Amino acid sequence: MAEPQHILDCDVLIVGGGINGAGIARDAAGRGLSVVLCEKDDLASHTSSASTKLIHGGLRYLEYYEFNLVRKALIEREVLLRAAPHIMRPLRFVMPHAQGQRPALLIRAGLMLYDLLAKRELLPASSGINLRCHAAGKPLKPEFRRGFIYSDGWVDDARLVVLNAIDAGEKGATILTQALCTSLARTPGGWEADLYKASCGNIRVNARYVVNAAGPWTADFLHKALPKEGGGHLRLIKGSHIIVKRIFEHDNAYIFQHRDGRIVFAIPYERDFTLIGTTDLDYHGDANQVAIGEDEIAYLCQLASEYFVKPIVPADVVWTYSGVRPLVEDGADAKAVTRDYRLEVDSDGPPMLSIFGGKITTYRKLAEEAVDLIAKSLDNRHGGWTHNACLPGGDLYGAEPRNKSVLEFDAWARTVQGRYSWLPPLLALRYARAYGTRVHTLLCDRTAIADMGEEIAPELYAAEVEYLRRYEWARSAQDILWRRSKLGLHLPPDTGDKLQAWLDLHPLQTAGR
Template sequence: MAEPQHILDCDVLVIGGGINGAGIARDAAGRGLSVVLCEKDDLASHTSSASTKLIHGGLRYLEYYEFNLVRKALIEREVLLRAAPHIMWPLRFVMPHARGQRPAWLIRAGLFLYDMLARRELLPASAGINLRRHAAGQPLKPEFERGFIYSDGWVDDARLVVLNAIDAGEKGATILTQAVCQKLERKSADWEATLFKPSCGQIRVNARYVVNAAGPWTAGLLHGAVPREEAGRLRLIKGSHIVVKRIFEHDNAYIFQHPDGRIVFAIPYEQDFTLIGTTDLDYHGDAGQVAISEDEISYLCGLASQYFAQPIVPADVVWTYSGVRPLVEDGADAKAVTRDYRLEVDSNGPPILSVFGGKITTFRKLAEEAVDHIAKALDNRHGSWTHNACLPGGDLFGAEPQNRSVRDFTQWTHAQQARYHWLPPLLVARYCRAYGTRLHTLLSERADVAAMGEEIAPGLYAAEVEYLRRYEWARSAQDILWRRSKLGLHLPADTADTLQAWLNAHPLAR
């Protein structure tokens, strides 16, 4: 084999560009460690863009007595809301109560515990509601008279990954997308990894420490690098979602209970749609080729139709997505497998830390704990820092996270619409939600619509595409339409072909 064309030396090599890998790269780079992150596809191209898109404690985990996990997630919920108020925001959830379900007093007690497990500054408490009088009762079948309402948060999951990668990059990390790790070898003093990136060939990385954050591929990567019989105990759980045209006009979400113990959410999505999910099924196929089944579509439609007055049928589905959650194997039923994480360190030579399990809400805490391990091993004494730091674009009213950024986001958006009055207000509002204060970078030195360049698709200008390619590692139409945004839901079906042709005709400047 020919010698690698490029050689990189670093303190930490992170393998995996999902939320855990990006979060660890960000934290480590912020502590002054030199970091290389490699991702074989696009950032957030697998599990981390296929979540239910919630920042939540996990109300249903209380029935499995996972109080520590729920409390940890509830604490993180408001930390994250303050850090990135542009891509996440508070959301109220309505739980209709039906005959045959748990007694109302028991649900109320569970919600009271949910409210009390962690301090709340931004989110209102739970309450009982009369669905005959509440707006959330109108789309439901008339037999649902009583319900409950509680608070959690919503997040643009793929953008959360990208923002962590941006912050890592701005703190000195090298982010390599479309770079597969072909070989990982433990040497006497460090690790030697051979990466392959089509645009530049082989890259050799010498690292003092390796982080294995490969999601569904974590166990396989660990076994290849550190052969041992017990390497990796992951259980792959498939979760699928459907998207239909908007079912209800209010801004609350729903949580529906199924007799089999599973729950399904119905969430306002992208202004014009409703997101319904998720399923929980053991998965044994190729994690890179996961897709929803007809049975899952029927299951989600059927469960939602038990609650909504207007039945939902498979023909109503306009988009679906599926992901494989790499969870810690604990022998439980698929719906009850723990969402907590486990960090395993092999220090029999240069160390490797593997991430098993986890949920998007606790990614920052997971990253902090992981980098604490790394810092100790590498004698780095910087200390943790992400608890009180904004993610890129989240500094609406100052450098530090503030409650005001969550509460006054609409006010801040109106100010940007006035500042960029030459753009359509709805487009500025979309930029505010996607980019936060980074919209000033996108719109720098532009003073009229003509300066935005070609309108490649309705509302998608060359200026935004170039921003995404330059600052956010977007390379394909899929990256732009379905991960950096969800414009694919709103634009004509042939937009992906049109955009890809434009990208091919306008190579990214090196």
């Protein structure tokens, strides 16, 4: 490698800009550790933006007796709903009861256990429902007469990653996107890593501790850094989703169980759409090239059509996405592989922590446990702090999480619409939902729509694009339309090309991030 053009010294180098890497960077920086995070692509560009968008305990894991995982996730569900009430919301799930499924009494008992496994302050309890007179029964076939309803949460997964990175950056971490770690070696004094970032060339990072949070590439990265290691502990499971035009008008989601035991959700999505997923398939290809297969589209359409009056066919699909979940190998069937995580430290010299498995709901707890290990090794005496801290934009009613703020978001959003009455109401609501209190930074010193700059696409103004570039590491049209937002679903198909051309003509004017 050529001589580095930049040299960075830090306590902790984190490789991977998904939810685990960003969460660890945030926690570590908040404890006073100097942190560098590198991500070879954009933040959340792989697994962490390809989830089912749920903050949930994992009801189906009860049948695999993963009670500790479910309890941990249920506790975290409440913590996260308080921390980020703008990008999360409570969601009620309707489970139609079909012939051939488990007895209704057994399902009801499972839901009661789900309600009781952890303290629940924000979400209502489960109950049985009569689908013949409940709004959720109308879109379903008439044979579904009885069902159940329970609570979990929805999250904008990609924005959750970005908010953790923002908080890390504001606490002193250096966040490097589009920065590939090309080599990593132990030295007598720590780790020496070489990064390559096209915009600034070669970067040398000297770190006391390395965190391997590379997601699907965790095992590969570990083996390259420490060739003496044996096989990894990851099993790659492909999960795919389809998006169709909105199937139902109410705000509940559905959970369907297929005869093969797999669970599929149908969730209200982006106001005008319904999200259907996911599949669970072992994956052996290139994690950079994961994509839905025609068989998966057919499977999801067929399963949903077994429940909804209106059949869903592949031609109805307006968008798809797929991700590879790096799960802990436990020898189980793909749908039953544990979603719990494992933290492994190699301390034969300067330490490296590798993250195996996990799920988005428990990322904060994973990060806290990881930084506890790091802090002990580096003689850092600061304890965990994220349990009672808002994520950026989540301080709707003050700096500390407010118990009911996620239930009061709509009232807060109306104050934003009133304060910025010159904005179209739906645009003001989108800003409030995406940015929370950071909407005031986006709209600072703007008093009319003309102050928002060029309208690059319908209701996508230069002011928002510049905000995303300056504060959220957005660099491409893909970053903006499909990760920082889902505007790609709502705007004309050629918007991506037009936005990329605009970005190319308007280089970022500030060093920013």
